[in-house]
Amino acid sequence: MKSHYSDVKEEAQKRINIIKGQFDGLQKMIDEDKYCIDILNQSLAIQNSLKSLDLVLFERHLKTHVSHQFKNEEEKAVAELAALFKRVNK
Numbered sequence: 001m002k003s004h005y006s007d008v009k010e011e012a013q014k015r016i017n018i019i020k021g022q023f024d025g026l027q028k029m030i031d032e033d034k035y036c037i038d039i040l041n042q043s044l045a046i047q048n049s050l051k052s053l054d055l056v057l058f059e060r061h062l063k064t065h066v067s068h069q070f071k072n073e074e075e076k077a078v079a080e081l082a083a084l085f086k087r088v089n090k
Contacts, residue, residue, distance in 0.1 A: 012056050015052060019046060019053065020052060022049060026039065029042055065077075
């Protein structure tokens, strides 16, 4: 039986595979002493891909856990989101 999160898991895995490929490319660029700006651009692409993965995971959390928590454990939901907000904005 498929998980009701299977679509999110598939999307997350797709993005993880892209990130793995980007990391491999970054390592190769460093090993081959490629131009610094090109290496930095690859690093920035990885960071953007990670942010994209974060968004997929965060949206899942909002749609499932947070909506439930606001009905049953509002303080916990607020505390978790506030803590995450603080980490993102360091």
